[in-house]
Amino acid sequence: MAFVKAQKTKAYFKRFQVPFKRRREGKTDYRARIRLTNQDKNKYNTPKYRFVVRFSNKDITAQIVSATITGDTVLASAYSHELPRYGLEAGLTNYAAAYCTGLLLGRRVLKMLEMDDEYQGNVEATGEDFSVEPTDTRRPFRALLDIGLIRTTTGNRVFGALKGALDAGLDIPHSDKRFAGFSKDNKQLDADVHHKYIYGGHVASYMRILMEDEPEKYQSHFSEYIKKGIEADNIESLYKKVHAAIRADPAAKKSEKAPPTQHKRFNLKKLTYEERKAKLIERLHALNAAGGADSEDED
Amino acid sequence: MPAGHGVRARTRDSFSRPFRKKGYIPLSTYLRTYKIGDHVDVKVNGAVHKGMPHKFYHGRTGRVWNVTKRAIGVEVNKQVGNRIIRKRIHVRVEHVQPSRCTEEFKLRKLKNDQLKAEAKAKGEIISTKRQPEGPKPGFMVEGATLETVTPIPYDVVNDLKGGY
Numbered sequence: 417m418a419f420v421k422a423q424k425t426k427a428y429f430k431r432f433q434v435p436f437k438r439r440r441e442g443k444t445d446y447r448a449r450i451r452l453t454n455q456d457k458n459k460y461n462t463p464k465y466r467f468v469v470r471f472s473n474k475d476i477t478a479q480i481v482s483a484t485i486t487g488d489t490v491l492a493s494a495y496s497h498e499l500p501r502y503g504l505e506a507g508l509t510n511y512a513a514a515y516c517t518g519l520l521l522g523r524r525v526l527k528m529l530e531m532d533d534e535y536q537g538n539v540e541a542t543g544e545d546f547s548v549e550p551t552d553t554r555r556p557f558r559a560l561l562d563i564g565l566i567r568t569t570t571g572n573r574v575f576g577a578l579k580g581a582l583d584a585g586l587d588i589p590h591s592d593k594r595f596a597g598f599s600k601d602n603k604q605l606d607a608d609v610h611h612k613y614i615y616g617g618h619v620a621s622y623m624r625i626l627m628e629d630e631p632e633k634y635q636s637h638f639s640e641y642i643k644k645g646i647e648a649d650n651i652e653s654l655y656k657k658v659h660a661a662i663r664a665d666p667a668a669k670k671s672e673k674a675p676p677t678q679h680k681r682f683n684l685k686k687l688t689y690e691e692r693k694a695k696l697i698e699r700l701h702a703l704n705a706a707g708g709a710d711s712e713d714e715d
Numbered sequence: 716m717p718a719g720h721g722v723r724a725r726t727r728d729s730f731s732r733p734f735r736k737k738g739y740i741p742l743s744t745y746l747r748t749y750k751i752g753d754h755v756d757v758k759v760n761g762a763v764h765k766g767m768p769h770k771f772y773h774g775r776t777g778r779v780w781n782v783t784k785r786a787i788g789v790e791v792n793k794q795v796g797n798r799i800i801r802k803r804i805h806v807r808v809e810h811v812q813p814s815r816c817t818e819e820f821k822l823r824k825l826k827n828d829q830l831k832a833e834a835k836a837k838g839e840i841i842s843t844k845r846q847p848e849g850p851k852p853g854f855m856v857e858g859a860t861l862e863t864v865t866p867i868p869y870d871v872v873n874d875l876k877g878g879y
Contacts, residue, residue, distance in 0.1 A: 431735070432735075433735040433736070433737060433738070434735075435738075436739065436741075446739045446742075447739070449742065450739070450742060450745060453742060453745065453746065454745045454785075455745075455746075456784040456785070457748065457749060457782045457783065457784060457785065457786070457787060457808060458782045458783055458784060460748045460750070460782075461748055483742070483746060484746060485743045485746050485747070
């Protein structure tokens with residue numbers, strides 16, 4: 417057998433500093449987190465809210481979170497799996513769905529804080545850059561966009577959610593540089609292109625292309641759309657209806673399921689000392705039995 | 716080469732981060748709030764270069780007299796010559812920890828208030844003063860056997876048997 421020098425010696429392990437747990441899991445960027453949650457000391461206990469947007473393969477999570485020493489508390493949250501309640505059944509992770517989720521969260525928070533009449537936001541989504549104007553009575557709800565570990569590229573769905581929250585009436589410092597439709601050459605946001613993306617225009621044009629050129633691929637790729645009867649032409653009006661439904665009733669609905677009496681276990685339960693000893697004795701018995709059989713065979 | 720007297724002279728060990736605790740500092744340091752009048756310990760965090768106090772103040776405890784956006788004003792006693800001066804320094808929150816020096820006092824205050832309220836309700840008079848530890852009470856020694864030890868007369872022959 418070739419002699420290989422051990423790469424990770426005992427000394428390596430003794431000196432190894434384990435990163436923070438969420439860094440090990442690759443879920444939290446601590447450099448960004450420190451800068452987002454750090455509150456001015458002369459503001460004492462005033463919470464600093466983050467508008468958190470995270471994407472999974474089939475869902476979008478939008479939350480308003482504030483940080484405390486015991487843990488972050490979520491003020492309000494909206495998921496794209498709630499959108500079927502407002503009439504959107506398919507395409508729950510695209511740019512338009514992100515816009516809807518951000519809009520839902522924004523209206524929900526404003527309703528929760530009883531500011532929804534004062535701050536209507538941008539009712540007719542045009543795709544132009546819109547910032548909330550403070551009214552005389554109360555200042556708008558301020559949050560800071562928390563992207564997580566996503567690479568900021570122009571046209572990312574995260575900024576779709578941001579646009580939804582802005583149009584809902586939240587005050588989130590931003591620039592239009594990363595919205596879909598911003599051209600680097602002109603250094604300007606093309607409001608029409610952005611409007612197209614907000615209403616799923618890019619999805620509709622792809623549907624039309626596939627219907628023309630590759631009908632089988634269209635059937636397989638957009639099967640859910642076809643099942644629900646959504647066609648390229650009625651996508652825009654569908655999203656308009658969803659926006660109106662969200663503005664009408666953004667309140668969160670409590671699920672009727674009772675909370676489980678016993679929490680689901682995701683990891684193995686730790687064995688007691690007696691259990692571990694018993695397991696060892698069992699293993700030794702098994703080894704002895706197998707060893708006895710082998711020696712009988714050999715003889 | 717002459718000895719240097721720079722601001723961070725002789726701080727190689729005191730300002731260095733502890734073993735396996737380097738890198739990003741945990742968020743609770745940033746989330747704590749400090750009010751004027753709180754007692755704080757000054758402990759330099761070598762990972763953060765801004766708002767570091769001078770090495771003299773490392774390990775000192777003082778009171779908060781000012782709170783700004785990212786830093787805290789701490790009033791620390793310093794002996795200069797034959798007198799003690801109250802020095803006011805500004806330190807970033809990463810180099811400050813809440814002090815537990817008044818914790819025992821605050822707990823005792825609460826307990827005493829509670830005891831006094833109970834005594835008032837019952838109508839009896841109590842003293843909440845702390846008493847110093849007195850002499851230990853007397854006790855009987857148990858299980859002791861007496862062994863009388865007497866010197867034996869010197870025996871030349873026996874003692875020299877070993878080696879001569």
